[in-house]
Amino acid sequence: MTAIFTTYLFWQFVVLNFINVLVNTARSLCTIKGGKWVASIMNAVCYGYYTVIIVITATYDMPLLIKCFAVAFVNFVGVFTIKFCEEKMKKDSLWIYNAIGIPTAEYITLSIFCKNENIKYVYHKIADDFYSIEIFSETSKDSEKIVKGLENLELKYYAVEAKEKNRK
Numbered sequence: 001m002t003a004i005f006t007t008y009l010f011w012q013f014v015v016l017n018f019i020n021v022l023v024n025t026a027r028s029l030c031t032i033k034g035g036k037w038v039a040s041i042m043n044a045v046c047y048g049y050y051t052v053i054i055v056i057t058a059t060y061d062m063p064l065l066i067k068c069f070a071v072a073f074v075n076f077v078g079v080f081t082i083k084f085c086e087e088k089m090k091k092d093s094l095w096i097y098n099a100i101g102i103p104t105a106e107y108i109t110l111s112i113f114c115k116n117e118n119i120k121y122v123y124h125k126i127a128d129d130f131y132s133i134e135i136f137s138e139t140s141k142d143s144e145k146i147v148k149g150l151e152n153l154e155l156k157y158y159a160v161e162a163k164e165k166n167r168k
């Protein structure tokens with residue numbers, strides 16, 4: 001068993017699978033967040049490269065269980081690495097949290113909370129005892145506070161990311 005882990009071919013198998021995981025995870029992100037050209041190119045690269053992985057997996061004389069564990073391990077590490085890097089590179093953006101039909105007591109509590117946390121908001125009185133409120137978050141830290149505040153008051157809300165359109 002230790003002979004398998006010390007062979008050059010085993011480590012080549014692990015490294016090639018790790019590269020496959022990194023490229024496929026990046027492909028998934030590009031498919032979701034990128035345009036049709038980027039998504040198409042990434043898919044072409046991934047599936048072309050995957051052919052290499054299939055051939056190596058089929059031809060390398062190693063117990064199937066070892067192959068499964070190696071692929072599972074590199075998938076865990078690779079996806080975790082990409083998602084970790086994505087979180088670190090992600091820029092904060094403006095989020096708008098909107099709650100409608102808030103009774104007066106909850107509105108007062110929420111507005112005091114926003115003032116204490118220095119979070120910007122606007123509100124509208126929509127009926128005698130009900131309000132609508134829009135709360136603005138420019139950081140993920142503020143978003144966490146806002147969500148916690150809304151959920152503590154058991155208010156229904158929705159959130160929208162404000163995106164800037166290309167200017168010409």
